[in-house]
Amino acid sequence: DTEVTQTPKHLVMGMTNKKSLKCEQHMGHRAMYWYKQKAKKPPELMFVYSYEKLSINESVPSRFSPECPNSSLLNLHLHALQPEDSALYLCASSPPIPGELFFGEGSRLTVL
């Protein structure tokens, strides 16, 4: 199984809503990532978890809250988002260095 699965594929939420994005992988990777991608731009790193511990937070606003319940799951909790947060949110995992990133299909988020 070489897949990273993300749910939901599409999400529309209001600025006062609370929602979550989910990501799952069963490749035994111990590093998991959240990226944000705007149209016609490269992925922008948000968070990195290594061995279920948050290792990198790229100064992401607190309205985005990551969680890594176990080595296979990664969540991104969303609260009080702004319309400019609308984007494609990509989850990825990687094996130990020097492995590549394995990406999910992404969750397309629209904030109204």
Added chain:
Amino acid sequence: AQSVTQLDSQVPVFEEAPVELRCNYSSSVSVYLFWYVQYPNQGLQLLLKYLSGSTLVKGINGFEAEFNKSQTSFHLRKPSVHISDTAEYFCAVSDKLGGNNFNKFYFGSGTKLNVKP
């Protein structure tokens, strides 16, 4: 930190013609190099990677790339493109963060390959 430059934001090419997508990175030791492809509304898919060894790397869908350390380049090539190759292509570089167990990846700005019939 690394920086990755993809000078060409768009590359139009006719079907069955050869193509080269350029990628340059800032100099460093122990870099690992990758090319990813992204089709509309999808995630990124690995095309090929250079970790060590032979500087000519072959990937999926007939793509290849050559690592040139002296020019700090990792250009992507395909001898004959198809309509289905129309997509966004990202070059990426990673290095090891000291003491950590994961890579930090640096992406170029992307090149849109537009294959015309």
